[in-house]
Amino acid sequence: MAAVLEAPFFSSKPHNTNLPSKFHTFPSKPTFLTLRYTHSCAANASPSQDPHPNSDPDPDPDPDPTRDRRRIVRVAWQKLVRWSRSWRSKANTDVLQRTNKVVVLGGGSFGTAMAAHVANRKAELEVKMLVRDPQVCFKYFPDHRLPENVVATTDAKSALLGADYCLHAVPVQFSASFLESVAEYVDPGLPFISLSKGLELNTLRMMAQIIPQALRNPRQPFVALSGPSFALELMDKLPTDIGANVQLVISDNSSDVTGVEIAGALKNVLAIAAGIVEGMNLGNNSMAALVSQGCSEIRWLATKMGAKPTTITGLSGTGDIMLTCFVNLSRNRTVGVRLGSGEKLENILNSMNQVAEGISTAGAVIALAQKYNVKMPVLTAVARIIDNELTPKKAVFELMSLPQGSHSLTSGGSI
Numbered sequence: 001m002a003a004v005l006e007a008p009f010f011s012s013k014p015h016n017t018n019l020p021s022k023f024h025t026f027p028s029k030p031t032f033l034t035l036r037y038t039h040s041c042a043a044n045a046s047p048s049q050d051p052h053p054n055s056d057p058d059p060d061p062d063p064d065p066t067r068d069r070r071r072i073v074r075v076a077w078q079k080l081v082r083w084s085r086s087w088r089s090k091a092n093t094d095v096l097q098r099t100n101k102v103v104v105l106g107g108g109s110f111g112t113a114m115a116a117h118v119a120n121r122k123a124e125l126e127v128k129m130l131v132r133d134p135q136v137c138f139k140y141f142p143d144h145r146l147p148e149n150v151v152a153t154t155d156a157k158s159a160l161l162g163a164d165y166c167l168h169a170v171p172v173q174f175s176a177s178f179l180e181s182v183a184e185y186v187d188p189g190l191p192f193i194s195l196s197k198g199l200e201l202n203t204l205r206m207m208a209q210i211i212p213q214a215l216r217n218p219r220q221p222f223v224a225l226s227g228p229s230f231a232l233e234l235m236d237k238l239p240t241d242i243g244a245n246v247q248l249v250i251s252d253n254s255s256d257v258t259g260v261e262i263a264g265a266l267k268n269v270l271a272i273a274a275g276i277v278e279g280m281n282l283g284n285n286s287m288a289a290l291v292s293q294g295c296s297e298i299r300w301l302a303t304k305m306g307a308k309p310t311t312i313t314g315l316s317g318t319g320d321i322m323l324t325c326f327v328n329l330s331r332n333r334t335v336g337v338r339l340g341s342g343e344k345l346e347n348i349l350n351s352m353n354q355v356a357e358g359i360s361t362a363g364a365v366i367a368l369a370q371k372y373n374v375k376m377p378v379l380t381a382v383a384r385i386i387d388n389e390l391t392p393k394k395a396v397f398e399l400m401s402l403p404q405g406s407h408s409l410t411s412g413g414s415i
């Protein structure tokens with residue numbers, strides 16, 4: 001995850017001239033390095049740089065289709081790599097050079113991993129983690145050594161003073177109260193980069209609403225950074241292409257903050273469902289059917305809320321859904337596995353020392369489904385299991401008994 005200090009560096013031009021100047025370096029569009037790159041390279045290729053065999057003025061006397069095909073692929077790949085490298089190195093250098101201090105709110109596993117990641121990018125960078133209890137600081141990765149330039153403090157004033165960027169990694173349900181308690185020290189121009197994934201129970205707010213409202217500043221610069229990214233893999237320095245692949249969005253009308261945030265929140269609920277199927281040993285066929293149905297439900301709701309379908313099928317949607325639903329490192333999936341194996345939610349919660357955002361977010365699903373008139377059988381079933389109103393076994397039976405077409409991918413999804 002080349003996150004904060006890398007994603008913004010993919011800048012091309014100012015995005016929103018109403019934002020403070022330090023924010024103008026953010027990209028004008030969400031950044032993806034995958035297919036979009038390939039596409040734009042192909043689209044930009046000029047005939048002289050990338051000759052096509054059919055237009056070759058000097059035909060090969062000994063044509064070899066396999067050799068020609070390989071050459072075309074090789075040339076296309078080389079151009080892609082050159083273009084990507086030059087863009088990345090320029091963008092990275094610009095923002096890294098200008099950034100001196102980053103503050104991280106939330107000393108949990110992801111806050112710690114992001115602090116380490118950012119600190120590793122530049123030794124002179126001051127990375128301050130604002131934590132509630134220094135005793136528990138750094139407990140999440142006892143086997144990992146943190147960079148020397150990461151410092152934990154309980155002093156909000158000194159942590160926030162002079163920061164160039166703020167990484168917000170406090171669990172969603174506690175974010176408003178935490179931010180209200182430090183609001184007096186927050187510079188109104190400090191860009192907030194939200195890493196939290198979930199919906200606030202009862203209010204149904206996402207971080208794009210929670211942060212400015214808690215800080216009492218509707219113009220607080222805000223970015224939602226989301227995508228497939230386990231804290232442990234970031235700490236292990238495994239490639240986590242957040243900067244390259246994750247969607248980075250600025251909250252103005254042209255950016256899909258809603259899509260990024262709603263997908264990040266609901267994938268946690270779907271991961272609980274996937275875990276339940278795993279815990280009940282229902283097999284791979286059921287798993288694939290359930291996850292694809294869940295993807296549709298997320299897309300139906302998100303698009304009714306105004307999200308772009310391409311956001312939901314991109315990395316912060318489908319990418320993160322795949323990671324969280326299919327990989328055992330996911331806390332949400334693990335909760336589901338344990339529920340599916342017959343454990344009570346209360347026991348599971350008592351044994352966990354980390355957050356599984358999907359549990360609270362599930363409570364918001366039914367209200368959202370009603371508000372937007374969307375039918376979401378899988379996500380609703382998770383909410384009812386969490387509320388202890390339905391057993392996993394009964395939920396599976398009910399889901400399989402739904403009339404075909406009313407809940408399948410071909411359905412429009414409305415109630």
Ligand SMILES: NC(=O)c1ccc[n+]([C@@H]2O[C@H](COP(=O)([O-])OP(=O)(O)OC[C@H]3O[C@@H](n4cnc5c(N)ncnc54)[C@H](O)[C@@H]3O)[C@@H](O)[C@H]2O)c1
Nearest residue numbers: 107108109110111169171174178196197229230231354355
């Ligand atoms: N861990 C990951 O792999 C990962 C990846 C991407 C995004 N996220 C998101 O990051 C957010 C934080 O997750 P995490 O994995 O770091 O959680 P965590 O369970 O590891 O840690 C939670 C942190 O929040 C703190 N906290 C709890 N109650 C608080 C309160 N009332 N006020 C202030 N702080 C409080 C805890 O002390 C702890 O430091 C979540 O929204 C999660 O979805 C996590």
Ligand SMILES: O=P(O)(O)OC[C@H](O)CO
Nearest residue numbers: 227228229230330331332
């Ligand atoms: O461990 P989870 O289930 O909270 O998932 C962590 C991240 O959101 C994966 O991208």
